[in-house]
Amino acid sequence: MKYNEARHKFIQSWGSLGTSWGISRTMAQIHALLMISPDALTTDDIMKELGISRGNVSMSLRSLIEWGIVYKDYVPGDRKEYYRSEKDVWVLATQVAKERQKRELEPVIRMLNQVKSIEEDSGQKKKIQAFKKITKDLNSFAKQSDQLLNVFTKSEEHWFFSRVKKLFGK
Amino acid sequence: MKYNEARHKFIQSWGSLGTSWGISRTMAQIHALLMISPDALTTDDIMKELGISRGNVSMSLRSLIEWGIVYKDYVPGDRKEYYRSEKDVWVLATQVAKERQKRELEPVIRMLNQVKSIEEDSGQKKKIQAFKKITKDLNSFAKQSDQLLNVFTKSEEHWFFSRVKKLFGK
DNA sequence: ATTAATTTTCAAAAATTTTTGAAAATTCAA
DNA sequence: TTGAATTTTCAAAAATTTTTGAAAATTAAT
Structure with a gap:
């Protein structure tokens, strides 16, 4: 299996599993994406990768942070906020x-x-x-x-x- | 607290909890009703008690039976089917x-x-x-x-x- | 203070899930 | 068989949840 195929499968599956675990598809997809990302991502990265709206990304990230499984990073000299998943x-x-x-x-x-x-x-x-x-x-x-x-x-x-x-x- | 109040609260709460456990409100309410019923109930009993449609009761019961937590009883000389919850x-x-x-x-x-x-x-x-x-x-x-x-x-x-x-x- | 970049909010739209109810199917007694 | 009682099915309606997107709010550099 090619990396991109595996990555796609992982994000999609995590998304539909999310549904049966009581979180929305996109919230779970964002979580999946952050888990496999070696670097922290911005809102725009996530929007582009998953093809979802800015509002949705903003709300989903807040929720993931409330669950205590995603963190915000601040990069000096950069206005954007970076998001990173707990990986342990x-x-x-x-x-x-x-x-x-x-x-x-x-x-x-x-x-x-x-x-x-x-x-x-x-x-x-x-x-x-x-x-x-x-x-x-x-x-x-x-x-x-x-x-x-x-x-x-x-x-x-x-x-x-x-x-x-x-x-x-x- | 009066029995009827407690009973109502139990059925309603179990119903909304069901939602967060991935089963529909009425399916969980039917389950709650059967759990507290000393005797097995018919489809009509359940419809009347919970104010839901026949079709809904039929589908929800099938689902509860698939989950292995509700049983069908047959009473000799009675065409109706009786439903009973696992109580252990x-x-x-x-x-x-x-x-x-x-x-x-x-x-x-x-x-x-x-x-x-x-x-x-x-x-x-x-x-x-x-x-x-x-x-x-x-x-x-x-x-x-x-x-x-x-x-x-x-x-x-x-x-x-x-x-x-x-x-x-x- | 002004402005541009970025994030958040939330009403409306879209998608999804649940529920209804009447028709079809099944069951069983006569 | 026939037919009445009962259960099941499933398309459509209703309810609920999710998503969008643009306006409002926030942030921080100039």
Whole structure:
């Protein structure tokens, strides 16, 4: 496979994967482009490479910076801003895990805590029983996942996978 | 909090969470409704409870069945089909993990394997170097995650969280 | 202060995804 | 078979999300 073909495939695939990970196609494509770029890129570089609008690039970059996986660089004597991706895959993964924990897991835990205390209600014994059971179980699972994610995001790469694998006899 | 309020909050929240987990609002709402229902429900029950169309219920249920988290029940002497959710949270979680592994993780690994072998190209040494480095690192991480997920989906509930937590000194 | 370069904002347009609802298909009892 | 009950399909409509692009804001050099 030629480099340009591989590069194109990588950017396109990362873009469509982004969609199923809850980020927009172009945001993921920009991220892909920055990951494989040895040098930091300007807004215009990105617009030209991916054929997308200035506004889109601006908003997507802000979002990537909020996710903590893209950084801004300032070059002395140059008005333009340069953007650069985090390239350490472990750091990338832990940043993404932290953000998703905040956006997806924590809201569930909050909701489940809210619905935990329901008043007695004569006519609906069975339904209330079922409701309490599943929400309690989901809450317990969600909290354990939260703890596990904390272990993951705080651990050192070297340790995590190898220790877990050894633990389960792999 | 009153039961009906809690129930409403649970269904609505699960619905909007579904969106960020890549399934449609109504599909997640149907799942929520079935999880808290002590008895299996018919298509008409679900339509009435959630105020959504027959077609939507039919398609969403098929999808939930494909995910392996909802089952069809047949009641003797009744033409209607009854639907029931998996209620064991560990089974739910492992099913969802398996499906997402198949839909999200495996495609990345396939793509990264494809772009792995690129021909030498005189003019682009530095770019090719950077490309090879990041795709190799991503591939290695993706494969380790895949293995970890296999450990998770094959392990017993009791073991998983407690062993991992103990391992990391929690 | 003025101006040119650059970035950001956001309303409108485009694209995509979800939902509807009625027709078609299926199922099963008589 | 026939036909009523039920489920499925899918084109069109609605809702939602993403993208555009030009105006406004910001930045920094002169």
